Amino acid sequence: MSEDRLPRRSCGTLSASDAGDTHRVCGWVAHRRDHGGLVFIDLRDETGVIQVVADPVAAQVFEVAERVRHEWVLEITGTLDIRPEGTENQDLPTGEVELKASSLKVLAESETPPFVIDDRVEVDEALRLRYRYLDLRRPKMLAALRKRASAISAIRLAAEECGLLEVETPTLTRATPEGARDYMVPSRQHPGSAFALAQSPQLYKQLLMVAGIGGYYQITKCWRDEDLRADRQPEFTQLDIELPFAGVDDVLGVVEATVCSASQAIRGNAPDRPFPKMTWAEAMSRFGTDKPDLRIEGELKDLTSVFGGTEFRAFSAAISQGSRIVGLKSKGCPEGASRSWFDALIARATELGAKGLVWILVEPGGELRSPVAKFLSAAELEAIRDVLALQEGDIAMIVADAISVAREVLGRLRVELASDSTEAEREGAGEFAPFWVVDFPFAEWNENEGRLDPLHHPFCAPHPDDFEIISRGSDAIVEAGPESVRALAYDLVADGWELGSGSVRIHTRELQETVFEAIGIDPTEAEEKFGFLLEAFRYGAPPHAGFAIGIDRLIAVLQEEASIREVVAFPKTQTGSEPMTGAPAAIDGSQLASLGLSLKQSPRP
RNA sequence: GGGGGCGUGGUGCAGUUUGGAGUGCACGCCGGCCUGUCAAGCCGGAGGUCGCGGGUUCAAAUCCCGUCGUCCCCGCCA
Structure with missing residues (x-):
């Protein structure tokens, strides 16, 4: 309104100490209560809600206030008053005060939204995703985003305090032959060839160790084209860590520092360190799973x-x-x-x-x-x-x-x-009690393929006590019983969720080749798929070990959400689509042509 | 690839077992009344391809077949 206008105040921060002064607020109409001769507007912004009073004495303001509807965007200037005695609202952080409007400007009108923007209203999730920008406007969702951001910020700080350097690694990379299915990205400059979106920075971070990085971390997106669950999205965020000259406890210590800082940021408290440890064998025998829910x-x-x-x-x-x-x-x-x-x-x-x-x-x-x-x-x-x-x-x-x-x-x-x-x-509901599951088996018998598969990935170091068996090859492992032959591999578990996993890595060419052989990857195949890693190991690789945490899962567990979609701004549905944008969409003909591709199957309309 | 749940005015549900007029509840929406409410209240009103297609039947939201969407799970996710 005026040229020399007041700075914008956040609705949720106004309190009795601001009373008596004139303030300017901007926000959305959360509720309007029209008493005929007096109109109350609950104005909401990212910090909270303030009650605005429109009195007929200010005729212009009152006329507009009678017209406004849910989710209209308003700019309101007025005097902040202590509420008349008996009208305070204990349930509202700003409930001691109210803004007596002297000016009310409509910045944007709103159609009636498809659902009421309110934490207490239950809405079908498909509809929430279709109108995610309205869903996110709900205070609970904005709070979830804020908690997520604060946790990630705290994690970075903790990682840096541990002396780790954040290094970005490519997301457009080479398809890995095993593991999850890849999202493929065809290349215009290389017709017939494609990048894969990184499933994880695993190989790059090991190469960073060979490069001499003193300790690495990264918070990065990873992609896996697999079927989804409440705890799985096709693209997800990972806290990736790798340390040179490190053993199991060095890694666990760093991970604990980051996890505790995230817990502190979101919950205001952190579990005791070190976290308890349980062997994989114990978890299986006591709980029948490698990610027991101790609650x-x-x-x-x-x-x-x-x-x-x-x-x-x-x-x-x-x-x-x-x-x-x-x-x-x-x-x-x-x-x-x-x-x-x-x-x-x-x-x-x-x-x-x-x-x-x-x-x-x-x-x-x-x-x-x-x-x-x-x-x-x-x-x-x-x-x-x-x-x-x-x-x-x-x-x-x-x-x-x-x-x-x-x-x-x-x-x-x-x-x-x-x-x-x-x-x-449930016993202990509400506690965040992460613990380690250690000494995972080195490999498991794949019934369908009739061979051993690495349980974690083929770069895990054998447990020293079981090294002798592994060095004698796959037959020896099968004979000993794959479950009893251990790797230096470990998971972080809380509330029945696998929050992350890691291992001590193999750092010599000789051992890596022995392990490839034990799990049935022949030298030709190994050379073709991982030749660059084996080559790097020729030039002096330090012993190293690392870990990766699913950030979405960690944050969901810390906020006691049952689905990671609640802590992701724009998640995909279980079929991997996005109702808001309609992604994925059919590929335009000219795009196909420039990529040198043709389709065998038309997309569904 | 497989198993299960859900799909009914804008939203959330009930109705489906045992077929009989689009019947009901709460919220929202529109209009009116109302000067201390705070998910305001009171009165009135509008709003429906019962996801879609096919079948059975005199008659289908309801039974059958198929299909789509969504959620949970198995497989899958080194």
């Missing part, structure tokens, strides 16, 4: 010894075939102890690959109820109660199967049953 009560227990001399045929037969009997306690069942609930539980176990499932319910008074109770001796039942620490209302689930199957099935049920109950009922 859930109940662990897997091996009950095989309990049934050494059992009369129960299903168990005795299983044991004689080398199967194990594994049990798991669950805290009650959500729908009471109905027969149909247990039937569904058994059906689910079968679906997950078990041959069957035995359940035992502890009834009020302590009696054990089970369809197979009559086949089990009193001593066996009491041993189950004892080993699983069963209490009234608990359910014991018992699976007799190959150890890997029994663990897999019970590990899944453990998580699925917990997600049926509410968050509040």
